Amino acid sequence: MQKRQQIRIDGIVQGVGFRPFVYRLAKSLQLTGSVLNSNTGVLIEVEGAGENLAHFQNRLRQEMPPLAQILEISNREIPVKNDERFVILQSEHKGESSALISPDMSLCEDCLNELLSPADRRFRYAFLNCTNCGPRFTIISGIPYDRAKTSMKDFPMCDSCRKEYHDPTDRRFHAQPNACPVCGPQIQIYDREHRRVNTADPIKHTVTLLRSGRILAIRGLGGFHLVVDAKNAQAVELLRERKNRAEKPFALMAANADVVEKYCKITHREREALQQQTRPILLLQARPNTNLPKSIAPKSKYFGFMLPYLPIQHLLFYEDFQVLVMTSANITDEPIVINTEKAFEHLSGLADYFVVHNREILQRCDDSIAIIVAGQQRILRRSRGYVPAPVILKNETKACILAVGAELKNTVALSTGKRVMLSQHIGDLDNPEALKFFKESIDHLQTLLEIKPQHIACDKHPEYLSSKWAYEQFLMPKIEVQHHHAHLASVMAENENPRKTIGIILDGTGYGADGNIWGGEILVGDLKSVARYAWFEPLPLPGGEAAIKEPWRMGISYLRNAFGSAMLTLDLPIIHNIQPAEMTLLQQMLEKDINSPLTSGCGRLFDAVSAILDICPRITYEAQAAIELEMMVKTAIQRNQAYPVRMEQNSGVISFVPLLREVVNDKTQNVPNEQIAARFHVTLAEILISLAISARKDTGISQVGLSGGVFQNFTLFKYMVDRLRAEGFQVLTHAKVPPNDGGISLGQIAVANAQLQ
Ligand code: ZN
Ligand code: ZN
Ligand code: FE
DSSP states (O other): OEEEEEEEEEEEOSSSSHHHHHHHHHHHTTOEEEEEEOSSEEEEEEEEEHHHHHHHHHHHHHSOOTTOEEEEEEEEEEOOOOOSSEEEOOOOOOSOOOOOOOOOBOOOHHHHHHHTOTTSTTTTOTTOOBTTBBOOGGGBSSSSOSGGGBGGGGSOOOHHHHHHHHOTTSTTTTOTTOOOTTTSOOEEEEETTOOBOOOSOHHHHHHHHHHTTOOEEEEOSSSEEEEEETTOHHHHHHHHHHHTOSSSOOEEEESSHHHHHHHBOOOHHHHHHHHSTTOOEEEEEBOSSOSSOGGGSTTOSEEEEEOOOSHHHHHHHHHTOSEEEEEEOOSTTSOOOOOHHHHHHHHTTTOSEEEEESSOOOSOOOOOEEEEETTEEEEEEOOTTTTTOOEEEEEEESSOEEEOOOSSSBOOEEEEEEEEEEOOOOBOOSSHHHHHHHHHHHHHHHHHHTOOOSEEEEESOTTOHHHHHHHHOTTSOEEEEOHHHHHHHHHHHHTTOOSOEEEEEEEEEEEOTTSSEEEEEEEEEOSSOEEEEEEEOOEEOTTTHHHHHOHHHHHHHHHHHHHGGGGGGSOOHHHHHSOHHHHHHHHHHHHHTOSOOEEOOHHHHHHHHHHHTTSOSSOSSTTHHHHHHHHTOOSOOOGGGSOOOOOEEETTEEEOHHHHHHHHHHHHTTOOHHHHHHHHHHHHHHHHHHHHHHHHHHHOOOEEEEESGGGGOHHHHHHHHHHHHHTTOEEEOOSSSOSSGGGHHHHHHHHHHHHHO
């Protein structure tokens, strides 16, 4: 029996070789009909024997091209038309387009083979790609996605490339960035005086420069990297010196997963994660005593490794290297540099040479960062390889909402229907470049989705630059979302679970509903509203912002709270090492309440303990004290390591005085920091778990959501997930969006949407 079906597919199905795939599949099953790109995705009509139609449906999902992502598929039976063939039809361009664009993906196997085959016309050509790989998001200025709206518009295709482009049986059929050495972009090298270096083979020359210990600024996909030979300790040191980056770990790129395994213990799962086409920087357990210089990741138990994703990177490794340091090229705290002129202007003090190309980067995009922990990949920075793929909500948003995120690690987001389009990592907004990037990202999301938001969601914090921007948009209604409510909503939204939840939100800082700084919060509620069930005892943060950079100040604040003036008699390095004048000044600030706002931030508790243990009294990068405290914990933590403290909770306020006293007692008795740090982690976790249990008793809710920047502490995170599950909780955790403020924009959308309903 002949039947005909119309199949509508929404998702990432354009520019990824979907139509030729459908064409081949239909032919192989003797089906007739057509396929075309529609304004939302792809529209297929197939006709043939009923069982072949069923095979077609199944194989569509199972065998689709690697970059395709199906979000929604619908089909209905329509009258038979008795076509003779299966054809690819011209695109349908009417109305607004909501077709999705693929993120940038690493070079595919087929292209890699061509890159390394001397007989191929693209042998050693650094800009080859096909419908299964290559740049997408970073080269587009608008939609619909075709060459005229990409930075490839400056490179008219040669005859050979054009032939591939128009041939439905070719891997490069409608591959918008298609290029070859005859018609495509090229690489050039410049020295720090911006003089062009004469070389017949820029790749070989780049290898020579790296081998001689030079620091190179290499223009990549979403911006510039600073690159040095990772085995050259002097070069790594020099990079630290010039970048003025004392201790924050550098990212590494290795030739392949086997090389990574020499430096890190990797599981099968992690090996796969390294090789996935999104190519994130993956945090992996470093092996002790490798031959990599200590200065790459001092005091960290992780190395952040990624595998090559661009042709030029493959070529560098093919020629010589095993491991390269590959860190974003930016001026301190500013976004990654994308433009060659800007690189000359700003990176000349950092790089010895510039390896540039002439394909413009239209969207800035950092490397993404991920880790595999508690059985899942967790994205910690969501950028290249993931953006602009949407996050899907359980329910449709009724209105189109723009969320402008927080202040640090900012991302913005735009919703339409069930989809939330999150921007790439924008970064800390406190400099003009970043703020410009923030505004551009908002414009670009609107261009990509061809929609104008009807509402703006922003943080309650009146001083966040994102909130201030929101308030300048006079014509649009604003919805203010409390920071930690947004964190909870974020983890609920990405799990498509809007049911009432107990939120354990462990964060650095966020503006509280009462105007104080919050950040150690047990919340109970849903997307619409939450109540504060319990919170860390608010303590003064002497010096405000300055105290975040100098954790010893918070150490004193916590000690004073636990010991009063007897604090000065404690036999602790933090007491001995502070200059008497500094100590007096700090005490006066605390006593007279000068510039000492109250904070319940969990990050500040970690700062305090890190400083009291003399691990990190002053920081050189964000959250360093907390990270180094965690790094002290060398092996998996056990429940029986907890200090015998009773939970002290007074009408919601959680006191850490008993815990602090135990920590101080251990320290004065010279218990090693490794042990104290482990016991601190377990005790804190157990206190929080006991609160979750009492919240469950009080409310009958047995679902817990974990969010907030502190959950990038995977010692704490993994322990809490395991223990909460053992206690019978259903635990919602972040995987697709970061637990830190990078996930706030998603939460803001979820809350705003719930409040609008
Ligand atoms: Zn390819
Ligand atoms: Zn060509
Ligand atoms: Fe936060």
